[in-house]
Amino acid sequence: MDIEKYMQELGSRARTASRAMARASTAQKNQALAAIAEALRSDREQILAANREDMAAGQENGLEAAMLDRLELTPDRFEDMIEGLEQVMALPDPIGEITGLKYRPSGIQVGHMCVPLGVIGIVYESRPNVTIDAAALCLKSGNAAILRGGSEAIRANQAIAACIRTGLSRAGLPADAIQVVETTDRAAVGALITQPEYVDVIVPRGGKGLIERISRDARVPVIKHLDGNCHVYIDDQADLEKARQVTLNAKTHRYGTCNTAETLLVAEGIAEQVLPGLAGELAAAGVALRGCLRTLALLEGRIEQLTAATEQDWFEEYLAPVLAVRIVAGLDAAIEHINHYSSKHTEAIITENYSRARRFLTEVDSSSVMVNASTRFADGFEYGLGAEIGISTDKFHARGPVGLEGLTSRKWVVLGDGQVRG
Amino acid sequence: MDIEKYMQELGSRARTASRAMARASTAQKNQALAAIAEALRSDREQILAANREDMAAGQENGLEAAMLDRLELTPDRFEDMIEGLEQVMALPDPIGEITGLKYRPSGIQVGHMCVPLGVIGIVYESRPNVTIDAAALCLKSGNAAILRGGSEAIRANQAIAACIRTGLSRAGLPADAIQVVETTDRAAVGALITQPEYVDVIVPRGGKGLIERISRDARVPVIKHLDGNCHVYIDDQADLEKARQVTLNAKTHRYGTCNTAETLLVAEGIAEQVLPGLAGELAAAGVALRGCLRTLALLEGRIEQLTAATEQDWFEEYLAPVLAVRIVAGLDAAIEHINHYSSKHTEAIITENYSRARRFLTEVDSSSVMVNASTRFADGFEYGLGAEIGISTDKFHARGPVGLEGLTSRKWVVLGDGQVRG
Incomplete structure (x- = not known):
């Protein structure tokens, strides 16, 4: 032939x-x-x-x-x-x-x-x-x-x-x-x-x-989209319960999907309050954590499945029960991290602060940007398209x-x- | 360097x-x-x-x-x-x-x-x-x-x-x-x-x-657009005065622009009525005509600047005072001709017939399709965009x-x- x-x-x-x-x-x-x-x-x-x-x-x-x-x-x-x-x-x-x-x-x-x-x-x-x-x-x-x-x-x-x-x-x-x-x-x-x-x-x-x-x-x-390295950023003005629920859902609802969260960013002002409990729940769900130095210091001795994150971890789409965790100074550092390491698929901020929510939506350069919602919603059916032929992380034509x-x-x-x- | x-x-x-x-x-x-x-x-x-x-x-x-x-x-x-x-x-x-x-x-x-x-x-x-x-x-x-x-x-x-x-x-x-x-x-x-x-x-x-x-x-x-081989089709239910004005404007308003008409299609039912006069006006404006066999037969001896069109003429963007002219059976033949030879830039039908206008708009596969208007309108300013960075004859993203x-x-x-x- x-x-x-x-x-x-x-x-x-x-x-x-x-x-x-x-x-x-x-x-x-x-x-x-x-x-x-x-x-x-x-x-x-x-x-x-x-x-x-x-x-x-x-x-x-x-x-x-x-x-x-x-x-x-x-x-x-x-x-x-x-x-x-x-x-x-x-x-x-x-x-x-x-x-x-x-x-x-x-x-x-x-x-x-x-x-x-x-x-x-x-x-x-x-x-x-x-x-x-x-x-x-x-x-x-x-x-x-x-x-x-x-x-x-x-x-x-x-x-x-x-x-x-x-x-x-x-x-x-x-x-x-x-x-x-x-x-x-x-x-x-x-x-x-x-x-x-x-x-x-x-x-x-x-x-x-x-x-x-x-x-x-x-x-x-x-x-096309090549991969989904999606982020959840917990702002220091986050509602703790929303932060907990959204992060758990974004990471553990399904591990193999492109809209699953792969990195968690936490504002330093709220890290001590939110991270130990949340890390415990993630670990209990079988999720291994890869932490930055400050995360390691904060959680040391409290979480078993915790190892040090390498530079490569921030780029990684695990498609597995693994989550990279980084403590950042605040919104600017979170946006900078995401725009540098993300695959531009889907990112969520958890915050009750109006101006930060608005800045996150505007300044994060990804195909879906969310406030107080799980990254798992990035999907044609959930968005009301009725059906989905694919997802595009390019900006030309469809995004x-x-x-x-x-x-x-x-x-x-x-x-x-x-x-x-x- | x-x-x-x-x-x-x-x-x-x-x-x-x-x-x-x-x-x-x-x-x-x-x-x-x-x-x-x-x-x-x-x-x-x-x-x-x-x-x-x-x-x-x-x-x-x-x-x-x-x-x-x-x-x-x-x-x-x-x-x-x-x-x-x-x-x-x-x-x-x-x-x-x-x-x-x-x-x-x-x-x-x-x-x-x-x-x-x-x-x-x-x-x-x-x-x-x-x-x-x-x-x-x-x-x-x-x-x-x-x-x-x-x-x-x-x-x-x-x-x-x-x-x-x-x-x-x-x-x-x-x-x-x-x-x-x-x-x-x-x-x-x-x-x-x-x-x-x-x-x-x-x-x-x-x-x-x-x-x-x-x-x-x-x-x-x-x-991008590569070229503008634009068509005017005069239907046999065209208003003769609109046909005359639009054709003259589409061809002679400016010769070097991409939205200038390069081929005129005329329904056989109206050719004898419209072509001799229109060809005369075009010739008077200095436009040389390249006609199909039926056009040659119809205009023979009446128009000097008339030669036989070759297959290549139907594809040509002259950017010059030259116009290809073809007599076609009707709407179906016109649409077929356009979808085959056109560069998919801009095409116009001249007709008073509602259903034919509607079919032309739907079935002609070009970036601009017009009824009773000059192809010269295909332009960002004329369309109300305020400005124009270019024209696209592709369908992906912008058209x-x-x-x-x-x-x-x-x-x-x-x-x-x-x-x-x-």
Whole structure:
């Protein structure tokens, strides 16, 4: 198989299909989503069987347990997948909305119309349910998509792809609007991300290594976040109970998510009051602490799982029950620390002081900034986007959780009555 | 001079300055703009003298007349430059605006805050007034900027740069917020566009060759348009007088601008009625026509400056008194022609038919789509942006004329009261 040629064909078909998708009505797109759900239901047994084959092959190839867990399509996950489709059906269609139509002194009326980006390339790993999630979001936003899942999930992904084609055709939309790459050859990714003539944007979902490679090699824009080194800063005018609850939730609610806190900053004025108890609770929850020198001095002998933090710890996304702890002079030092070490994902301040809250929101340069709330809220569903295609820590185009709107653009609409420029 | 190292120093200083700029108040930014205007006024004679030296060197080096014209800083242009500064002062400050703060079921309140992109790199040619335009827009939008003007304008640009530094310092802002590259070495451009750690976006302004090179080699996002192959389509339900006025304005108002019409499409049902007269008027204005076979047959013997169009003509941005003319079956053929040959800049339909106007707006995939208005309106000032840093024919981030808003991003703001995720 000539991968380059194969991917060009996919790209060319996607580009053609994207024109029909841009014109598709809301009713037609929702009809396609419903028909895909129906096809998934009737192909349920084949899809689960294909997934079992993927699992068996994965075990044979020595895939690690975490990977196998993500790969597995349990009956519950299968139902969630269909529910996800129905949620996307219920979302308002962003396409075609015209905003801000205003008259100009020349007499023309100028506004914006929301339009699809065109063709979205999505590169992801293991989880077969991403195939449906991504397809649904691209479809609803009037885009065409080329989906490239992990080689370990190829059988289930192909079975799901057949349902997507069926659903699109039943709604009178081009089956090529959502294509799932059929080869497991890695060269397909390289080809997909270097076809600006066919692909408008790449959304990589997966480990940091994958995303770094794609960002480096892509010849089209990439919507991405590399990691989530999130911070909680407890100000010396914090409410102690809020500080306690938010910190525990931000660190211990889930360890493997990108919006989990990885560093705790505490103002020196409140450290003695808040840190010993909080560190005890974190330790009791199984969290190991990496402290700055002052933290070590304060907690010495009181907390067992406490070691000295190195410079590298401040940069680290542990994705594990580990938390770096630093005592800082106050707000300025906290902001400076965050803007230097953070991955610009999500940061929270705990304070009752109005002016400090306002300064933290303005001066911290991250995609989400919070006052008295857990970093774990940084999520498309929690923010009310209805769904999330990914999170961006870049500032260009979309920033933070990216929903349907991030897959759209706005063109200018001008309505006139024969006006000419003088 | 080690260009790579020099540009890194500029980048590093810009990054540091960008933090102070992001925090700067509206009053401070306006004060800096006023102080720059004042400095320009008091350095007027030095700047004009530096420009005369640039002109003399340009003549010696055999610069073509059009380039020399753009290079010249006449007293009028000098006044326009200062007036431009005052216009940017009068624009509302987009930074810090919080929109859409809505309560979510969890009790958190979620919204967007407008923030600067960070450091903008601008690469441009000859016109020294771009130095002030670009500096003003970057400053007002809270960004730092590195400006790299053409080598032929180096003396005037350096004299203007001194005024910018003075103005920034007088307002208590870092003088490094707007830096003008001091070397004419071309390697400086290569370094500027490949520093993602220091530069967030590049805006190239100039010829197609320059922009193509920059887009190909840049390692950061580029806001750009390559060319403007704009279309006017006269539908068979067009008002004849509007068709006549808009076509003449779109083609003949100015020949060298990117929003000038380069191809005229005419529905076959109205061609005999509209084309002979319109072609005569165009010819009388000195416009040479390149017609399709049907156009040739219709106009044969009536218009002298008429030759056969080749396939290449439909792609061409003439930037000259030349217009390609094609008779098409109707709306579908017009949309197909435009989506195939257009550079996706600006297109206009002339029609009194409601449904066709609506379809044209929806289905034409260009950054500006117009009904009964001249393509010449595609411009930041005409659209009410107050100013324009450039035009984008890409869909990612900004599309069409780009004003202050295109130099900003939106981060998420979350206000809570101790909420945690359950």
